[in-house]
Amino acid sequence: MPTSPDYAVDALDLVKTYPGGRGRPDVRALDGLTLTIAAGTVHGLLGPNGAGKSTTTKVLTTLARATSGTARVAGHDVVREAAAVRRSIGYVSQGTGADPLLTPRENLVMAARLRGLSRSASTARAGDLVDRFGLTEFADRGAGKLSGGTRRKLDVALGLVGTPSVLFLDEPTTGLDPEARSAMWAEIRRLAGEDELTVVLTTHYLEEADRLADGLTIVDRGRVVAAGSPESLKATLEGDTLSVELVEPDASLVSSVAGSVALLRDVSVHVEGPTGRLVARTSDGPAAVGAVISALQAAGIRHGAVGVSRPTLDDVYLAHAGRSWTSSDVAVKELAR
Ligand SMILES: Nc1ncnc2c1ncn2[C@@H]1O[C@H](COP(=O)(O)OP(=O)(O)OP(=O)(O)O)[C@@H](O)[C@H]1O
Ligand SMILES: [Mg+2]
Structure with a gap:
């Protein structure tokens, strides 16, 4: 399938089923999801709990294999060219990826070594990222003692160790206080502006998607229910x-x-x-x-x-998914952490 290099992500008709187990029916986590993301943009994958956001990210980052459908990331097929995809991307999972027993600097050096950088190149890369993310003050203390916002910054820095062209962030701000959340927003905007980096962000905060994303895909029950820029989505609602x-x-x-x-x-x-x-x-x-x-x-x-x-994105969601965005989705999730 020919793919325009202008697309950082080009996924067609992805289906992912998980076995239900113990006689329960299979879970159709992705149900024919089609998605394109222009290179150099910030793209928000938005949807309530269980919508399929993490599953989409896992398929695109080669961590899970779709039951059917195809996807190319940074021009490479996620199944046939999985190694090339992995070299082109950074992935920051929904939980933290940092080792709490190592310092932020040691975490960064280790991640760089795992990426195949030499010892001296790894040290230099870690130093750059510490500076860039304003982590100097915390760089040599145990990562387990960092505040939530600082730990999340370290997670994003870890995702950038391999100088990716596409960075996947799975819920970068869930659980952060408002101040840390806006610091992370500023960081993500800066990343997208400075480097020619594509950022694919999953979130269930409508405000986050509205503020950060150039393009949005609203997912519900494994399908795309609406896609476009925040402004164009809101403009589809008249008046x-x-x-x-x-x-x-x-x-x-x-x-x-x-x-x-x-x-x-x-x-x-x-x-x-x-x-x-x-x-x-x-x-x-x-x-x-x-x-x-x-x-x-x-x-x-x-x-x-x-x-x-x-109109707000909540109005958009209501119009497309036939139900309102419930804040209880977020509350229940954060209580469960
Ligand atoms: N490993 C798995 N085994 C079985 N079912 C799974 C597995 N992972 C996800 N699911 C199911 O697939 C569906 C989509 O889950 P997914 O984690 O992709 O949603 P999400 O949009 O990331 O939700 P959240 O906002 O809670 O992170 C859910 O019904 C979930 O329970
Ligand atoms: Mg998720």
Whole structure:
């Protein structure tokens, strides 16, 4: 199959089944997944727990073999040219890859030696990565004593030891506090900008995908449910969300007044104690703001702030997967760690 070298990843119709065991049915972790990723971009593989993100990454990194389908990574077939794929990639797994009994520097040197670098080249490479990731202060202490964010930085540095052209990061920020998470985002952006590196990132944080990725593939139940840039995915949903804060609202009056504004659709009124919120969709946010304020004021309805926002990736997910992104997915997972 001819592959454009512009694609860092070109996967076609991947199926992966795991035996169910003890009479249970097989698990179809990938169910015909097709994916292309342009070289030099940050690509987000997004989906809830069990969607097939890690399985996709394992197939693309040669750690697992697909039941059927084909994939090329950095121009090489993942089955027939597995060794060439491995030389071209870095892989940072969902758990930590660092040995807690070694220091960060020793971890990096060992990884470089395993990649076949000489002793002196390995020491130099480790030194470069320590500098680049701001690990100097921690470089010679046990890796087991690092904070979560610093350990994750070390993991990413380990993934870069072999100077890969494609770096796979499986949930680089799960379990990190917000500060460490934004430091990691900055790091990933910098990596993608500085080197001609393709970063393939799995995450179940919509915000992370939205901020970092040039391209996104939303996976659910082993299939692609939507793909494109965050902006283009959001643009597939027509219009804006309009919301108005209300003071002591009469829900039925507000509904009928807002319902008479031609620019609004899907009007709903949510009352919480003495306050409330009017939410609607509109194809013309700025015009709708003026129209709704006039209508509310003419009817003597008191209101607070009026806002217009673009659709979010959560709205996209809801539209494509038919269910909302539940934050409980994330909460349950983090409790289980
Ligand atoms: N080694 C395995 N044996 C059997 N089933 C597996 C195995 N690995 C994954 N699965 C199943 O395959 C499906 C996809 O799992 P995968 O780990 O790829 O999901 P994920 O999107 O990475 O989820 P998470 O967000 O929880 O990391 C799940 O139903 C999972 O239980
Ligand atoms: Mg996973």
